[in-house]
Amino acid sequence: GDDVRYKLDVDFLDAAKGATKSVTMADGKSLNLKIPAGIETGKTLRLKGQGHPGAGGGPSGDALVEVRVKDHPTFTREGDDIRVELPITLKEAVEGAKVATPTIDGAVNITVPKNSNTGSVLRLRGKGVERQGKRGDQFVRLKVVLPDNDPELARFVEGWTPKGDYNPRKGMAG
Known part of the structure; x- marks a missing residue:
């Protein structure tokens, strides 16, 4: 048939x-x-x-x-690896913290290193897709998210002057 x-x-x-x-x-x-x-x-x-x-x-x-x-609202897949963007607070980024992050198997706690920036990537070995007895990894991209309209934070930044020759755009062409 x-x-x-x-x-x-x-x-x-x-x-x-x-x-x-x-x-x-x-x-x-x-x-x-x-x-x-x-x-x-x-x-x-x-x-x-x-x-x-x-x-x-x-x-x-x-x-x-x-x-x-189907697409997933939190996860994307690249081969056997999973990628996720994890929002963190400014305090968690500066001081470091233990925070929960979703995985395809459920939430796990990860350690955000001190002085982390948006775009920093943490690797969770063996938390990706399993195929043929091997498991990929999960990559967690940190994203520092500031609070909406926080007058205390605004006052702090207004009075703060970075030490040394801090310039986040140093070395950019243009």
Whole structure:
């Protein structure tokens, strides 16, 4: 029989960690479809014998399910690695802190080093996508977020003068 083609939208976390989903075929038949951990958009899952019936008693075709992984509001994926941007306070950036960060397996505490800047990246080994027995990493990009309209912070900065030759734009062309 002929093969039948389907497209299936899969949640980001289900694609990263693996899952079993119940899918309804065109003929109304419901099947459990195993989504393997680490699957990516464009990959095709084959369900043997779930296509059109074969002519003259021949074997049925296959159902070919093309996977489309949905975007996630927090995580992005690069190969087997996960990337996330983590907002931190000015105080956490300057003094360092232990803060919770999301991972695909749930929140974990990380240590923000003293004097961290926006754009600093921390690596969490083994917190990425698992595929073929190996697990990628998670990269946490820090983003210092100032509070809205904080008069005390404004007064502090107004009276603060950096020591030495501090110039964050030093060395820029132009």
